[in-house]
Amino acid sequence: MDASYLNSFHLDILKEIGNIGAGNAATALAKMLDKKVDMEVPQIKIMGFSEVSEVLGGAETPVAGILLGICGDISGYILFVLEENAAQKLVNILMGRNPAEEVEYDEITLSALKEIGNILTGSYLSALSTLTGLLIKPDVPDIAIDMAGAILSVPAIEFGRTTDTVLYIETEFIEGENRVIGDFFLVPDIDSYMKLINALGAAY
């Protein structure tokens, strides 16, 4: 099975999956921040490995990545990537500090970010689970603050075992004046894509 087997109908279904999952997560984020959070129309990105590092404003952009394994009826990963500034701001707001304050990545900050990732991915996956009727559960989250390329390569390597392309369902979060603050990457393994598409009633 390769991503090239997917037709435009399948891609529409995957987009809808991104829409519903991220929509739920955006609501959760808006509640946390007490601010309006918009989201872009999800994009299905099928790309070669050489392009992976160019996502998210370049391979060297510092980001906070919160990665969770997905288990249950489907398997894979869900990755929530926050622009570093946005990550700092989020933590400050949650801790009741000045949003512009410089944040040190200590134990407490990292676990606060993990918790944010936990809540957002949890709401993403539970929407997905309700929609498809499949059991979809998140695993324990882990966080890395590093170059975007290095973080995105983690799910890419998993694809590398079976294919030469990576398939991401990407949804951007926007706050205020078109400021992108985060990105969701749903990365089910290739068999799980088919399960998701099937669960939504499409034959392939």
Add this chain to the structure above:
Amino acid sequence: MTENVIKVGMADLKHTSHPGRLITLGLGSCVGIALYDTKTKMIGLAHIMLPWSYQAKNSSNKAKFADTGIRLLLDNMLESGANKNSIVAKLAGGAQMFSFSNVSDMIRVGERNVEATKKILQELNIPVIAEDTGGKHGRTIEFFSEDGRLMIKTIGYGVTYI
């Protein structure tokens, strides 16, 4: 002569004659294998993702794996006039970006990439003269034909040369 500056993507490999510079961005668990011919000053760089091609279901892209990637890079360099006996290697990458407790195979991919890389280089009789591998952080590397130095840039761990 103008310097050739070439970017090497993920699962990709390139080589160039002197004067040249090879760059690869955002290495995580992947390993950058920098080969330097001390005589001709030719440089080659491979950005591999996985250790062994025979363990994968699809191995058509040779640059994806340590075993096939290093051999292909060496062949390409020899074809372009490099001298096998004067080639040395430097390694960077092989980090573990996330430390999961329950995804056993995936967490060790960086470490296994480094192991496989060293094994292949040993089989090919290419000495590893320097390395900056492991840890939990990403690396961007730049490889200079002038003297074979490898610059390693990180977030939070500064810039080093090996």
